[in-house]
Amino acid sequence: MPPPPPLPPRDRKKTPKSKGASATAASALPAANGPRPARPGPEAPRNGPPQPGRPSLGGGGDFYDVAFKVMLVGDSGVGKTCLLVRFKDGAFLAGTFISTVGIDFRNKVLDVDGMKVKLQIWDTAGQERFRSVTHAYYRDAHALLLLYDVTNKASFDNIQAWLTEIQEYAQHNVVLMLLGNKVDSAQERVVKREDGEKLAKEYGLPFMETSAKTGLNVDLAFMAIAKELKQRSMKAPGEPQFRLHDYVKREGRGASCCRP
Numbered sequence: 001m002p003p004p005p006p007l008p009p010r011d012r013k014k015t016p017k018s019k020g021a022s023a024t025a026a027s028a029l030p031a032a033n034g035p036r037p038a039r040p041g042p043e044a045p046r047n048g049p050p051q052p053g054r055p056s057l058g059g060g061g062d063f064y065d066v067a068f069k070v071m072l073v074g075d076s077g078v079g080k081t082c083l084l085v086r087f088k089d090g091a092f093l094a095g096t097f098i099s100t101v102g103i104d105f106r107n108k109v110l111d112v113d114g115m116k117v118k119l120q121i122w123d124t125a126g127q128e129r130f131r132s133v134t135h136a137y138y139r140d141a142h143a144l145l146l147l148y149d150v151t152n153k154a155s156f157d158n159i160q161a162w163l164t165e166i167q168e169y170a171q172h173n174v175v176l177m178l179l180g181n182k183v184d185s186a187q188e189r190v191v192k193r194e195d196g197e198k199l200a201k202e203y204g205l206p207f208m209e210t211s212a213k214t215g216l217n218v219d220l221a222f223m224a225i226a227k228e229l230k231q232r233s234m235k236a237p238g239e240p241q242f243r244l245h246d247y248v249k250r251e252g253r254g255a256s257c258c259r260p
């Protein structure tokens with residue numbers, strides 16, 4: 001397989017047009033196994049991501065062994081908030097679209113191969129006017145889920161600009177995954193699955209199609225991220241290597257499986 005093309009150069013700051021943003025790529029994890037906040041509370045830290053560390057009691061009674069910060073990015077309306085609500089609460093926010101203002105976060109603790117992994121998930125506003133707020137948070141993100149809407153071509157076309165932005169503001173080794181959301185809307189689909197796959201391959205990104213409405217691949221996307229982050233921070237000797245790309249390819253389900 002030919003190596004992925006270089007990411008957009010850092011000096012080429014491009015801003016996603018439509019209702020969305022701009023961006024750059026990255027793929028990895030900054031934090032090492034430093035000591036973690038003694039008592040991670042329900043409030044997110046102002047600066048810096050949660051760090052892997054010793055077991056402790058998180059706010060709200062959530063025990064966890066290690067914690068990471070994940071950010072959802074992509075154009076306004078692609079379904080970032082709905083994806084997070086689906087993952088956190090198992091529900092779908094139907095009805096009137098209420099655009100996120102600034103940034104918000106939710107926590108969820110996952111059991112990853114016997115270890116409690118807390119994901120602190122930051123839901124960003126896709127609207128251009130909040131871009132400077134979002135920029136300030138990239139630096140601390142261990143992982144980014146970059147979304148487009150399969151029923152909105154502009155949101156797909158803006159992915160490269162998002163990658164440029166990510167490259168500029170995120171850690172160079174942030175874990176990054178591309179998600180094509182709203183695959184339940186088969187009639188309105190304008191971005192083919194193969195187009196998403198092709199783009200992801202070009203940039204060497206793991207890729208899945210999702211639906212916040214049906215839940216298709218939603219838990220899987222977060223679990224994949226959690227597994228990758230856990231492994232990067234504390235791979236036990238002899239533990240088999242976790243391969244993110246292979247995992248999402250193997251475990252990801254097709255859109256047709258879960259249409260309501």
Ligand SMILES: Nc1nc2c(ncn2[C@@H]2O[C@H](COP(=O)(O)OP(=O)(O)OP(=O)(O)O)[C@@H](O)[C@H]2O)c(=O)[nH]1
Pocket residue numbers: 074075076077078079080081082083093094095096097098099100101124125126127181182183184185210211212213214
């Ligand atoms: N059919 C379908 N609709 C979805 C899905 N995800 C989100 N929507 C709808 O798309 C609209 C936008 O969803 P949001 O999650 O609020 O979008 P967002 O990306 O958070 O937008 P901003 O907060 O402005 O950045 C809402 O009307 C949702 O009901 C999905 O998987 N399928």
Ligand SMILES: [Mg+2]
Pocket residue numbers: 080081082098099100123124125126
């Ligand atoms: Mg939102």
